[in-house]
Amino acid sequence: MSKIPTSLLKRGSKLIGLASKVALEEVSSRLKTWENEKEKLLSKIELTQDIVKTLSELKGASMKLGQLLSLDLGDYLPPELVKILGDLHQKSSFLPFETINNILKQELGEKYQHLTNISQIPIAAASIGQVHKATLGDKEIVIKIQYPGIAESIPSDMRILEIILKQLLIITRKTKTDLSPVLEEIKEVLLREVDYKNEIQMHQRYRKAFQKKEFIIPEPFHEYSSGKILSQEFIEGLSITDWIKQSPSYEDRHRIADLLVKLYLEEIFIHHIVQTDPNPGNFLMTPDNQMVLIDFGAVKEYDTSFVEGYRKILIASHEKDANMILSESYKVNFIDERESDEAKQIYLEMMDYLSEPFRTESFFDFSDKDFFTQSRDLSIKMSMKCRYSPPPKDLIFLHRKLAGIFIFLKKLDVKIRLKDYWHYVEGASIPE
16 A cells, blocks of 8 residues: 655655656766676666656656656667566555545545445556445446546646656757657646546447447446546456466457457547557456457547548558658658658658558568567667657557557467458448
């Protein structure tokens, strides 16, 4: 159990203390003469452990941003550091039941008396809140309870984190890169995640959009939800990664892989709403191998102009139309028009390489290390050459979901012919 700092002073002092430690470590690392690379790495590991400890204690925006950094910077860091940062996805510290019980009583009022068998230990804990099981009448339910003060801490946390990231830009000599749109995007998504009334609306939209599909989406309970708590039907299941560890048949693994690809493509190209958090715990597998979708706090809605612009870029890449790729990419800020010809050429090369699996008749092997290594190298190469282009804000969470889907497909150990899914991108009608 833990106590999460909620005041601006306490959270700010922790973050500023962390930023100072990172800065001092950077300076001392440059001045110090290391005996060997192992000694230098051990120093970085110790610092990374401190970062994880601080961010996990703070929860909220700080922990969430740390989780994003562990994903987005994974290709730039030693695997030892990536593993430690990855622990931010697994941290299970939680608030004592007395605190949680008081929140339930306050939010539900007289309706609290309708609940029985509330679990004193949460069945899950994350950056925004923790989840408890309970009984409502004859139904088993789960209740997500938001940590006190987390919503109010987001603006101040983001202001301090912005200062830290700007210092990192100075160190990496990318002072002309404007990160403000990216930070604003992260802030908006975090504010949506703490708005449980918005989440339950998105939950209902998913139930309606995918009601004829092979997914199970639990029933939400509006009367037992509020801006700070969210109640829904309990469905027993394992996270998709735990399910894979049970060695399901190739047929079941291939069926789930097909569902995951279709889910992503239908989300963005048909419904224009994407659940952008690829946490394995958000994809449950029932005892009879059905997929359950849960947690709709990170759903982002994309306007039609962006989706159509994104579609045009992908189609232009598929057809190897370099001029169209660049002109459409400028419109949606995927790359800044001021970038050098060399940076633009690397961008075109990257788009062509990523489009190739959708052109061929062959089955794509998601365990193909060469493909992902080359993709990563092109991405890093482009990042190093770009001076004006921050990560496209509309792609941050969209591609976070896509990366998560690819990781699942790799773990499922299946081969899929991606060309069979191209009609989703082209906008052709999709059969029910």
